[in-house]
Amino acid sequence: MEQIALTLAAKQTVHPIYVGAQAHASLHEWADLSCKTLILTDDGVPRAHVEAIASQCSNPVIMTVLQGEGAKSFSVFSDVCEMLLSHKFGRKDLLISVGGGVIGDLGGFCAASYMRGIRFINIPTTSLSQIDSSIGGKTAINVHGVKNIVGAFYQPELVIVDPDFLHTLPRRHLNNGLVEAVKAGLIADSALFDLFEQENPYDHLTEIIKRSLHVKQHVVENDPEEKGLRKILNFGHTIGHGVESVYGLSGLLHGEAVAVGMMPMLGSDSLRERVARVFEKIEIDPYKPYDVPQVLEAATRDKKAQGDTVSIIVVNEPGEAIIESISFDRLAQIMREGHQ
Amino acid sequence: MEQIALTLAAKQTVHPIYVGAQAHASLHEWADLSCKTLILTDDGVPRAHVEAIASQCSNPVIMTVLQGEGAKSFSVFSDVCEMLLSHKFGRKDLLISVGGGVIGDLGGFCAASYMRGIRFINIPTTSLSQIDSSIGGKTAINVHGVKNIVGAFYQPELVIVDPDFLHTLPRRHLNNGLVEAVKAGLIADSALFDLFEQENPYDHLTEIIKRSLHVKQHVVENDPEEKGLRKILNFGHTIGHGVESVYGLSGLLHGEAVAVGMMPMLGSDSLRERVARVFEKIEIDPYKPYDVPQVLEAATRDKKAQGDTVSIIVVNEPGEAIIESISFDRLAQIMREGHQ
Structure with a gap:
């Protein structure tokens, strides 16, 4: 019996989080946006936020899913992957999530999985996602009502936390x-x-x-x-x-x-x-x-x-x-x- | 603007590959098989191989999919995840792929994704998978005929390569x-x-x-x-x-x-x-x-x-x-x- 040992030394990686008023307007200063870019969002996110991001990208495609936990499904996951494929996204192209935790989790899992990983930026727009779910690299979808049961650990290359986005958030969601x-x-x-x-x-x-x-x-x-x-x-x-x-x-x-x-x-x-x-x-x-x-x-x-x-x-x-x-x-x- | 830098130091990992005649019979010597174990295979794999693996596991569940590239689909991927969920697999449980490259790729992606990663062992049964696809950690499914377009890099904790399995392989597949x-x-x-x-x-x-x-x-x-x-x-x-x-x-x-x-x-x-x-x-x-x-x-x-x-x-x-x-x-x- 011969044992061959595959030894993998993983590298240290750094993932910056920018926090500040109007941070989203400076996205282009921190990231290369000259590639194909899928901006994933939902119909609850104010369109102005999405447009402000898209206007900084050379080649943006906006994909808007229905707001709510239902978007974290096999079905929407495959829809997003098919969208990336239909626009011939390559391994060096980019997915940006603009929304709450649902969009961050879904977009992160799609970015982790499409071609086994493309570039990913997360721009959380709710207090919950700004405070908690947008960093840490946990991405996932739900199955049969069980939350986050299928997903990946995948770090965004950049997270932008803009507290100004919270002005448009209903008080209950802020709390x-x-x-x-x-x-x-x-x-x-x-x-x-x-x-x-x-x-x-x-x-x-x-x-x-x-x-x-x-x-x-x-x-x-x-x-x-x-x-x-x-x-x-x-x-x-x-x-x-x-x-x-x-x-x-x-x-x-x-x-x-x-x-x-x-x-x-x-x-x-x-x-x-x-x-x-x-x-x-x-x-x-x-x-x-x-x-x-x-x-x-x-x-x-x-x-x-x-x-x-x-x-x-x-x-x-x-x-x-x-x-x-x-x-x-x-x-x-x-x-x-x-x-x- | 404040920049918070999330710095992640990844660890070196070792993934042994055992190569030798009758290696599959010694699986229990190299791996803890006392947990829940899903054995993923297809109907082209001789049943004796599958039984020889299952008999070493304390708590095996065998899932047999149809042979062929069609198994590398969103649909079968979600079926396997749902099977893991229905048997209440936890993060420390195990998936073993027993089959060719299709089963290795599919099983690896399921193991990578279910709970963001459970234990995974690959036991390739064809020359192609023994020689090539079973190591390296590339797992994936296909979308609209495009091969390996959605997947993950995920290393099996162990690969067992048993050349005796090739005796039952048709000559054309060996070649x-x-x-x-x-x-x-x-x-x-x-x-x-x-x-x-x-x-x-x-x-x-x-x-x-x-x-x-x-x-x-x-x-x-x-x-x-x-x-x-x-x-x-x-x-x-x-x-x-x-x-x-x-x-x-x-x-x-x-x-x-x-x-x-x-x-x-x-x-x-x-x-x-x-x-x-x-x-x-x-x-x-x-x-x-x-x-x-x-x-x-x-x-x-x-x-x-x-x-x-x-x-x-x-x-x-x-x-x-x-x-x-x-x-x-x-x-x-x-x-x-x-x-x-």
């Missing part, structure tokens, strides 16, 4: 994204949590976004493929994804569900009270009642579940997160009792 | 794979080419497979994502893929098409004569006539085409390959004249 910033503060940046407690968050949006991105940057750099540390980003998400699976179709948003999932994972009643007051400031109800058996079933079907145990993240003090592995039964108990 | 070994000799291993010239290749199959794998190992290690050097593996494939696109549906095999594509890319008539004699030994016709405009259109639609030029690989002496960038017109001329 939805801010939940992930509260999460970032709780797991890794007590000063960010202080800012939510002591100030009016709406006066500090750019600062909140930047601090949240720094948290995510730190965590992702230390665990790009979610082998360990990165799990802390799932704080609130085990129950949150379950709640979102069950109530998302009736209109509950991702951040609203995650807020519900965060509360039982806080280490004390006093911290729970402080976090509840922060959520009140940003008009989020973290005590929305839910059907425990239904949510448990959805949460444990979720991809974080491994065998008979599930990872949860616990925060005892703002800025510090602990990863624990617990049984499904214990998770059910935590959900029923409202604390761990 | 089909040997073309890629001739290619490996021509681009990077003159001793391998000598072996084809001076010996009876069928007496040296294990040696031929090992030498071919060493060539591929060397090239892939130095260019895992096909940025440069790895292009030499495409020797014969620019025209070859075009010929395969046009005549594959009427039964021409990959290696048979690549042999046709190699001849015009040899640097002299004398080398062309030597290579033609080698192909005669393995019952391959490298001078099959083809429709130049049709093949040109298919070849330049192919993914190696970038803008108005196309990369070709030229071999002047066995063991040495040169990468050149030429115009579509020049490629048409080479095809018409039969030499470059």
